[in-house]
Amino acid sequence: MIELPNTSRRKFLRNIGYLSVGFPLISSCFAEQEQKIAERKNFYGDLPGSIRNANAVNAWLQVLEDGRVLIFSGKVELGQGIRMAICQVAAEELDLELDQVEVHLAETGVTPDEGYTAGSGSVPNSAMSVRYAAATARQKLLELASEKLNTTIENLIFYHGTVKTKSGSQSLNFAEILNGAQIDMEVKKPIPVKVSSDYQYVGKAIPRKDIPKMVRGESVYIQDLRFPGMLHARVLRPPSYQAKLIDIDFSNLGTSVAGILKTHVNGSFVGVIAEREYQAVKAVNFLKRVAKWEETTALPNEAALFDHLKSIAEPAQTIRNEGNFSSVNPENKTFKASYTKPYLMHGSIGPGCGIALFDDEILHVWSHSQGIYPMRRALAAMLKMDEDKIHVTSVPGAGCFGHSTADDAAADAAILALAYPGKHIRVQWSRQDEHTWEPYGTAMIMEMEASLDENGKISAWKSDVWTDSHSMRPDSDPATLIDASYLENPVQLRGRGYLGGGHRNADPYYSFPNLQVNAHFFDGPLRISSLRSLGSYANIFAIESFMDELASQAGKDPIDFRIAHLQDQRAIATLKKIKEITQSEPLEVNEGIGFAFSRYKNNTAYCTVAAKVNVNQKSGEIILQKMWAVGDVGQIINLDGIKNQFEGGVIQAASWTLFEQVHFTKKVIRSEDWNDYPIFRFPMIPEVEVHMIDRPEEKAEGGGEVSMPPTGAAIANAIFQAIGKRVNDLPITAEKIVG
Amino acid sequence: MPKYNLQINGSQKTVETESDTPLLYVLRDYLELNGPKFGCGLSQCGACMVLIDGVAETSCSTPIAAVRDSKITTLEGLADQNGNLHPVQEAFIEEQAAQCGYCLNGMVMASVSLLQENPSPTTSEIKEGLELNLCRCCAQTRIIKAVQRAAKNL
Ligand code: FES
Ligand code: FES
Numbered sequence: 024m025i026e027l028p029n030t031s032r033r034k035f036l037r038n039i040g041y042l043s044v045g046f047p048l049i050s051s052c053f054a055e056q057e058q059k060i061a062e063r064k065n066f067y068g069d070l071p072g073s074i075r076n077a078n079a080v081n082a083w084l085q086v087l088e089d090g091r092v093l094i095f096s097g098k099v100e101l102g103q104g105i106r107m108a109i110c111q112v113a114a115e116e117l118d119l120e121l122d123q124v125e126v127h128l129a130e131t132g133v134t135p136d137e138g139y140t141a142g143s144g145s146v147p148n149s150a151m152s153v154r155y156a157a158a159t160a161r162q163k164l165l166e167l168a169s170e171k172l173n174t175t176i177e178n179l180i181f182y183h184g185t186v187k188t189k190s191g192s193q194s195l196n197f198a199e200i201l202n203g204a205q206i207d208m209e210v211k212k213p214i215p216v217k218v219s220s221d222y223q224y225v226g227k228a229i230p231r232k233d234i235p236k237m238v239r240g241e242s243v244y245i246q247d248l249r250f251p252g253m254l255h256a257r258v259l260r261p262p263s264y265q266a267k268l269i270d271i272d273f274s275n276l277g278t279s280v281a282g283i284l285k286t287h288v289n290g291s292f293v294g295v296i297a298e299r300e301y302q303a304v305k306a307v308n309f310l311k312r313v314a315k316w317e318e319t320t321a322l323p324n325e326a327a328l329f330d331h332l333k334s335i336a337e338p339a340q341t342i343r344n345e346g347n348f349s350s351v352n353p354e355n356k357t358f359k360a361s362y363t364k365p366y367l368m369h370g371s372i373g374p375g376c377g378i379a380l381f382d383d384e385i386l387h388v389w390s391h392s393q394g395i396y397p398m399r400r401a402l403a404a405m406l407k408m409d410e411d412k413i414h415v416t417s418v419p420g421a422g423c424f425g426h427s428t429a430d431d432a433a434a435d436a437a438i439l440a441l442a443y444p445g446k447h448i449r450v451q452w453s454r455q456d457e458h459t460w461e462p463y464g465t466a467m468i469m470e471m472e473a474s475l476d477e478n479g480k481i482s483a484w485k486s487d488v489w490t491d492s493h494s495m496r497p498d499s500d501p502a503t504l505i506d507a508s509y510l511e512n513p514v515q516l517r518g519r520g521y522l523g524g525g526h527r528n529a530d531p532y533y534s535f536p537n538l539q540v541n542a543h544f545f546d547g548p549l550r551i552s553s554l555r556s557l558g559s560y561a562n563i564f565a566i567e568s569f570m571d572e573l574a575s576q577a578g579k580d581p582i583d584f585r586i587a588h589l590q591d592q593r594a595i596a597t598l599k600k601i602k603e604i605t606q607s608e609p610l611e612v613n614e615g616i617g618f619a620f621s622r623y624k625n626n627t628a629y630c631t632v633a634a635k636v637n638v639n640q641k642s643g644e645i646i647l648q649k650m651w652a653v654g655d656v657g658q659i660i661n662l663d664g665i666k667n668q669f670e671g672g673v674i675q676a677a678s679w680t681l682f683e684q685v686h687f688t689k690k691v692i693r694s695e696d697w698n699d700y701p702i703f704r705f706p707m708i709p710e711v712e713v714h715m716i717d718r719p720e721e722k723a724e725g726g727g728e729v730s731m732p733p734t735g736a737a738i739a740n741a742i743f744q745a746i747g748k749r750v751n752d753l754p755i756t757a758e759k760i761v762g
Numbered sequence: 763m764p765k766y767n768l769q770i771n772g773s774q775k776t777v778e779t780e781s782d783t784p785l786l787y788v789l790r791d792y793l794e795l796n797g798p799k800f801g802c803g804l805s806q807c808g809a810c811m812v813l814i815d816g817v818a819e820t821s822c823s824t825p826i827a828a829v830r831d832s833k834i835t836t837l838e839g840l841a842d843q844n845g846n847l848h849p850v851q852e853a854f855i856e857e858q859a860a861q862c863g864y865c866l867n868g869m870v871m872a873s874v875s876l877l878q879e880n881p882s883p884t885t886s887e888i889k890e891g892l893e894l895n896l897c898r899c900c901a902q903t904r905i906i907k908a909v910q911r912a913a914k915n916l
Pocket of ligand 2: 102421422862865
């Protein structure tokens with residue numbers, strides 16, 4: 024059972040006698056119409072991991088004093104609209120109106136521990152847990168209401184937050200039915216869930232509730248939190264990864280900058296706390312000039328990065344081996360190609376921010392981390408505190424697209440709050456720190472080899488992938504937090520996290536009789552972690568560029584060639600659909616349309632992307648004119664939300680493909696701001712069209728990452744169609760076109 | 763510390779701060795406004811935009827001493843006296859033109875400024891008008907639609 028510190032709920036439980044008097048708020052609309060009773064079907068499938076870990080209904084759902092429903096989810100809002108998706112699912116099962124559902128997102132001690140909000144997992148895990156908890160609650164509410172109203176379950180219907188008799192003569196809202204209790208029964212199969220054909224909300228394009236708040240400038244983000252007496256702090260980051268603080272002279276700080284309240288040094292960690300935010304900014308700029316560091320950082324030569332990565336890689340691990348790659352008919356034509364992807368940034372528009380308060384007993388932390396429970400474990404280990412003594416509340420930040428700097432900013436705030444108890448300490452990262460210290464998406468090398476038989480079909484395929492870890496998210500290993508490596512007793516990383524992300528989607532989804540996939544792991548020179556879609560973007564860039572090359576070698580149409588190697592009808596449907604919507608698109612000289620397909624993780628949602636480009640052969644300038652995406656995420660929860668995710672994914676991946684690369688010298692990261700690390704600006708933005716294939720009977724999958732992997736290859740293939748040139752090294756820039 | 767009299771969203775405010783404090787910090791930290799956001803502090807992203815005498819400018823790089831008697835409008839000041847949102851704000855809601863929404867302040871301010879100057883911009887004029895504004899969630903195609911919709915409703 025989870026603890027319930029929320030005061031309004033406590034009050035409700037205590038004051039039940041008084042509260043059960045009733046709430047006439049909705050009863051007036053009773054007789055208005057005879058409501059259609061939605062059909063329900065028993066669900067016997069697999070329950071999501073989240074609900075298996077917290078399987079009581081009231082871990083997910085509680086009834087408020089006024090009969091409305093409060094939903095708990097351990098996921099955080101990242102701009103993906105999860106709050107609305109969860110609200111829709113809950114309202115659907117309980118026949119509520121959307122504003123009768125409140126959603127409480129991640130807070131330690133309050134919501135279930137659902138790990139990280141990542142991997143397009145919020146809908147299949149959290150929203151589905153809510154569905155099963157709500158459906159279970161519905162059943163229980165019916166039973167209780169039938170006892171209370173002394174009538175049969177068959178004679179009862181749910182209507183906008185009440186359970187009423189069919190004649191409408193008697194009704195109770197949820198709070199009245201429960202009479203102060205909550206439903207603590209276990210969520211067990213079979214679970215009677217609403218059939219999709221009777222959905223009112225799920226699958227519809229329902230506007231998010233938070234956008235009006237954003238548009239009005241209401242408090243939405245962690246950056247907007249203001250507590251009485253809150254102070255502002257900054258951390259002086261070392262000039263490079265391996266720098267150690269030798270000396271820092273604070274003697275002139277107080278006379279140079281007003282409002283300084285405290286400086287705090289612990290090993291190579293230097294923090295400063297000021298009354299006003301800009302005073303803290305000036306203080307850290309002052310300290311930058313007076314701090315003395317010993318520098319031992321030695322990064323490899325950027326121009327020879329990929330040779331370096333190969334040289335430090337461990338021996339290959341075979342990930343998949345089916346048939347016998349080396350046994351193919353020697354008459355077959357074989358082809359090879361090699362692809363690279365540089366280090367990429369998350370590049371959040373809002374740099375990391377963390378707030379903490381130590382009240383002499385509990386360390387309270389506010390964070391836009393993607394996983395507040397795992398982050399709490401890392402904080403506890405770093406600070407050598409009891410986990411129970413740390414209370415973390417998630418507050419939205421700017422879109423972060425994976426593990427970025429939120430946890431590090433929270434750690435900064437936590438260290439400084441312990442050094443200055445009794446005050447809320449707010450740490451805001453600078454743009455330069457964000458760019459140079461965030462954990463990037465790792466550089467990768469992909470080598471592909473395949474052989475074509477006499478019918479132009481692929482008889483054997485081999486993928487070799489060189490990759491660092493893609494998962495260095497904070498959890499029990501404190502060294503995943505930057506600060507832990509710079510404190511007086513620095514800790515070393517215990518391991519390289521989950522390595523599977525590197526070869527995610529490195530095994531083609533096509534059926535080949537002989538298939539081998541090898542992963543070559545390295546411990547690369549730059550700080551890395553999870554970036555949206557992990558290794559899939561680079562692996563699909565390579566696979567789908569190579570498929571395109573093989574199609575043209577076989578003299579086949581690129582879409583037909585892919586379809587000929589696919590067995591999954593849902594995959595084929597996305598390819599056929601994209602062909603249909605792009606076939607009448609007019610093309611001029613030097614223009615081309617390219618395609619690419621992937622099924623994310625090879626077992627979740629499908630996406631085919633088409634890109635249309637115009638390439639200037641002389642200057643190499645690439646104009647990305649239009650992109651189309653056809654997606655299948657199974658059952659759609661919020662149509663507009665999923666389209667928004669797909670559109671954003673396509674454009675972000677196009678930005679990676681055409682512009683992005685983290686640059687570095689032998690010592691430091693050179694990509695310090697948006698001038699050194701350009702991303703898409705408006706004038707370059709293509710037109711984007713997204714089509715979703717709704718499959719209400721299929722499992723609902725998330726869509727946050729799904730459209731990114733095929734985007735890179737679609738652009739590369741379009742360039743090939745336009746001018747007959749293939750660029751295999753990302754980003755695809757004008758120099759590489761003419762070079 | 764010097765005192766500055768500012769005209770913010772139609773009312774007079776007095777702030778006591780150092781002369782080099784950027785307008786952004788005055789608005790957020792002293793006047794507790796949420797609209798303008800910190801994104802880069804370098805005039806590269808547009809997150810901090812406000813209207814200075816009706817024109818969208820980045821507030822992160824304008825020291826308070828340089829503001830003088832200019833009229834400052836923030837996102838909070840766009841609605842009319844009855845609380846009705848500006849057509850650009852309405853259009854952003856109708857088009858659901860945001861993911862995380864962190865860039866949205868700058869997008870709205872730049873669009874208001876653009877439409878004042880050019881009430882019926884073409885798509886490429888909209889793109890040019892918003893060139894300074896970055897959006898990492900890549901809601902740009904929706905933002906363009908929102909500006910087009912606002913142009914119709916103005
Ligand atoms: S914060 Fe002012 S332009 Fe980025
Ligand atoms: S919506 Fe997130 S940065 Fe624009």
